[in-house]
Amino acid sequence: MPEITFREALRQTLREELLADERVILMGEDIGAYGGSYAVTKGFLEDFGPDRIRDTPISESVIVGCGIGAAMGGLRPMVELMTINFSLLAFDQIVNNAAKLCYMSGGQIHVPLVIRMASGAGSQLSSQHSHSLEGWYAHIPGLKVAVPYTPYDARGLLKTAFRDPNPVIFIEHTALYSRKGEVPEGDYSIPFGQAEVCREGKDVTLIGYSGSVYQANGAADLLAEQGHQAEVLNLRTLRPLDVEAIVASVRKTHRAVVVEDDWKFGGFAGEIAAIIMEQAFDELDGPVARVCGADVPMPYAKELEQAALPSERQIADAALALM
Amino acid sequence: MTQLAEKPTVKDLDKGQLIDLLRQMMLIRRFEEKAAEMYARQRIAGFLHLYIGEEAVAAGAIAAINHDDYIISHYREHGHALARGVDPGRVMAELFGRETGVSGGRGGSMHLFDVERFFMGGYAIVAGHLPIACGLALANQRLGNGRIVLCIFGDGAVNEGEFHEALNLAAVWKLPVLFLCENNFYGMGTDIRRVSSVIEVYKRARAYAIPAEQVNGMNVLEMYEATQRAARRVRSGQGPVFLEAITFRFRGHSMADPESYRRKEEVQEWRELDPIVTFRQKLEQDGVIDEATFQALQAEVEEVVNEATRFAEESPKPPPEALYRHVYEEES
Helix, strand or coil, X not given: CCEEEXXXXXXXXXXXXXXXXXXXXXXECCCCCCCCCCCCCCCHHHHHCCCCEEECCCCHHHHHHHHHHHHHCCCEEEEEEEEHHHHHHHHHHHHHHHCCHHHHXXXXXXXXXXXXXXXXXXXXXXXXXXXXXXXXXXXXXXXXEECCCCHHHHHHHHHHHHHCCCCEEEEEEHHXXXXXXXXXXXXXXXXXXXXXXXXXXXXXXXXXXXXXXHHHHHHHHHHHHCCCCEEEEXXXXXXXCCHHHHHHHHHHXXXXXXXXXXXXXXXXXXXXXXXXXXXXXXXXXXCCEEEEXXXXXXXXXXXXXXXXXXXXXXXXXXXXXXX | CCCCCCCCCCCCCCHHHHHHHHHHHHHHHHHHHHHHHHHXXXXXXXXCCCCCCCHHHHHHHHHXXXXXXXXXXXXXXXXXXXXXXXXXXXXXXXXXXXXXXCCCCCCCCCCCCEHHHCEEEECCCXXXXXXXXXXXXXXXXXXXXXXXXXXEEEHHHHHCHHHHHXXXXXXXXXXXXXEXXXXXXXXXXXXXXXXXXCCCHHHHHHCXXXXXXXXXXXXXXXXXXXXXXXXXXXXCCCCCEEEXXXXXXXCCCCCCCCCCCCCHHHHHHHHCCCHHHHHHHHHHHCCCCCHHHHHHHHHHHHHHHHHHHHHHHHCCCCCHHHCCCCCCCCCC
């Protein structure tokens, strides 16, 4: 199987969608002439032309709203918001319109729209460019939220996003773009709501998504050095959430640590902890632990930024405390 | 070019069409009066924003576009839905929260949808639907279906960022959108003159190089003429046009409004410009209708509204087990 980057996996998939369906158009800031802020759409403008690869003004709300309308009007749009930080300017469109139109129209309207955005910290981009707000979107009924970890996930989940008749928030952690992984050449897709056990173990379940699965895997290595077998769960989508996979793993290991870059207070890790408590309380040998981002605006200085993000050591220690 | 061509006269309206315009306005008026009554009788709950006083805008503008042009509107949209031909019974049933309502009882007064009639909804976040209008227009442009989008909003929308984002995008992409601002001078209870640096709303569109003009929104024929001209230009592929209809709502912002922010005399002055009364007088003067015709029209709309109310009253309520239906579109 060929190894390609996460970025290349996305690029291949978008290219295939553009080739397969004339209704597919891409809109966003600097996706055309510039080639995309993270170079995902590099070369697309030349290949598909300005009618389908549309550079927009810096107007996040109308970018998403235009995507919604285009989807309602019979196109198959994908909009790119550059980063999740800028998506806050489009929050009204995403929450009030994209998520609710199907329901409040009594099922008459559907919004087959893919909204891509980069997320995460770790590059010293400071407070306003380092958010991990996946959980905010997962909170909203009417949306689906995909959080790929591997290049294989990126391709398979993006394929599914383009097949879904509902709005899909597709979140790409910036630390993942250049990571490589095996991706088959043929057509495949990954259904939403199916987590992946990316490492089997019997002593503790480490639950992560997107970039945080990387730290969870690192923590599992540390734990292995001390003779503990951690199971690592890559959620792949937050909504729908693979509750069965979470519960099945906890039944096996009886211990769980949830890892998330986002702030702990009021975050998605708390949701997972609550679900485990509701559905597998008697299986637990201890409280569900959460290792999350520190409750601070992200600082610039490298040492402070690292201190604000979950580390492999912290995750391993949280797991050891449950043993 | 920032000015539209000279106003032509209404030459393509025959007697039947003129009477239709009057009937349409009368239907909206009577429907809204009945809705207010049903609200007082607690058949209707939530917010109820009445269109009384502004009927000429909906009747004139919507008669001047094609039946398959999209309409997207704000939350004071009963009149727009009725003018588009949405079944009054299903609109009333929606206000009643019944399963037979246009939106299955999920939307209510502020969210009427009838996709079969290209009525793409009422939206309750001020200016939130203007970006969607751009998208519908982009789809039209790309599919080459010849349709335009009539996007209706109030003067309250023009200080929202989404208004400016949408106008700019529509202009730069030459999208087939006809922006129609219903300027009734009050954003809820706040006088536009107190909160807007430029109160002539159409001038804001000109800042985006969009042809724009003011129209007398109390005169159905002027609305018809202006919209027809604007629609022709939009359909020709030259990009958006902006109309500012000067109008007035005779009732409060919603049923909960004590109207402490405007003088009774001001309301009275506008009531003297009542678009139904003045148009009726014009048609009588021109010999298009007589007293008997008017009486017959009145009886006709009374019957339609009563029948709509009866339909709503007798319609089933949505069953609680259908609560989760339509949160997601099923996989196709």
